Amino acid sequence: QVQLVESGGGLVQAGGSLRLSCAASGRTFSSYAMGWFRQAPGKEREFVGTISWSGGSTYYADSVKGRFTISRDRDNAKNTVYLQMNSLKPEDTAVYYCATRTRRYGGSSVDAYDYWGQGTQVTVSS
Numbered sequence: 001q002v003q004l005v006e007s008g009g010g011l012v013q014a015g016g017s018l019r020l021s022c023a024a025s026g027r028t029f030s031s032y033a034m035g036w037f038r039q040a041p042g043k044e045r046e047f048v049g050t051i052s053w054s055g056g057s058t059y060y061a062d063s064v065k066g067r068f069t070i071s072r073d074r075d076n077a078k079n080t081v082y083l084q085m086n087s088l089k090p091e092d093t094a095v096y097y098c099a100t101r102t103r104r105y106g107g108s109s110v111d112a113y114d115y116w117g118q119g120t121q122v123t124v125s126s
Helices: none
Strands: 001-009 010-013 018-026 032-040 045-051 059-060 068-072 081-085 094-100 122-124
Touching: 001 094, 018 032, 018 094, 018 122, 032 068, 032 081, 045 068, 045 081, 059 068, 081 094
Parallel strands: 010 122
Antiparallel strands: 001 018, 018 081, 032 045, 032 094, 045 059, 068 081, 094 122
């Protein structure tokens, strides 16, 4: 059974920063890609970014490119992936989810992922 638990969400002013964490358990975390998605009220869940199994490859949505960075602990011992969010904007307000898939490289589609966390709320005030 795979479990993903996000943390680190909260309220921040526009221009500020937050770092989200996603702790994984239940299988060989280090072998598979991870992704981050977000969902604002009344909107569909959208892709934020993904990181490969080794951490050597990342890919981001245009809306966050240059502001958000995904990383995973270097030796994967902590089974944790991070989403560093800088220069936050009110339109970044959403529930943020991490997800994993049984492949080494991630995708940008919700359907590409097999397991999901419960989400963490990020609110950016103007």
